[in-house]
């Protein structure tokens with residue numbers, strides 16, 4: 114067999130590539146609609162050797178990976194933690210240490226309740242090069258697909274994104290009473306189960322019980338469902354309609370705009386008809 118003249122160079126290249134750490138891209142995959150992913154995120158996803166992906170990313174995006182790429186599911190469901198965060202960090206580091214290009218696909222934006230900060234810090238500690246590719250967060254896009262602008266000059270001057278999930282005992286807790294006093298839009302992620310408690314605390318903190326509220330499930334996808342009610346009734350209404358994760362709650366006068374701007378539901382109905 115004829116040995117190519119550049120065989121030695123090829124071997125050297127292979128050895129040094131393995132010794133050199135690869136690269137990790139922490140990519141926001143957007144809120145559900147696969148077209149709501151950035152051009153940059155898609156470019157890196159298409160170039161990756163390994164793709165680590167979460168439960169909330171649209172599976173259609175995985176078809177964008179190279180056919181020879183290794184796909185690793187590291188999703189966590191509510192109450193069923195498939196893989197501990199430390200384990201995910203270890204996989205990211207070990208794949209990159211083999212000289213591979215890793216796309217870490219996370220729902221929405223990696224830094225909005227996405228533990229992207231924890232993963233990036235683990236990469237820094239292991240001296241792995243990385244980049245953050247922000248994504249379109251569900252906190253803004255899901256209300257938008259229900260026609261709800263998180264700000265509107267006639268209604269509010271602020272919006273706050275908050276978790277409804279209690280989290281670890283060492284984590285900071287949410288001061289619902291203080292949020293009630295803000296009089297801005299509140300977007301509550303991960304809070305469907307806690308909704309009765311959250312709404313009671315907001316009302317106890319002085320929020321008007323008639324404040325418009327909406328729960329949106331599987332926003333930006335054809336399965337999107339929206340329920341609206343005054344704050345005092347939203348928890349019971351969402352429970353009666355059997356709303357479940359992934360869902361978020363929007364509370365504030367901007368919710369009333371959603372009725373006039375329900376563009377996505379209308380486009381879905383039109384495409385079904």
Ligand SMILES: C[S@@+](CC[C@H](N)C(=O)[O-])C[C@H]1O[C@@H](n2cnc3c(N)ncnc32)[C@H](O)[C@@H]1O
Pocket residue numbers: 144145169219220221222223224225226227249250251252255301302303304329330331332333334358359360361
């Ligand atoms: C762990 S947080 C991750 C948030 C994500 N990093 C982001 O920026 O959208 C998951 C929560 O986001 C919300 N969420 C994500 N996608 C959603 C969707 N398509 N519809 C409604 N809520 C969604 C839900 O509250 C869900 O429990």
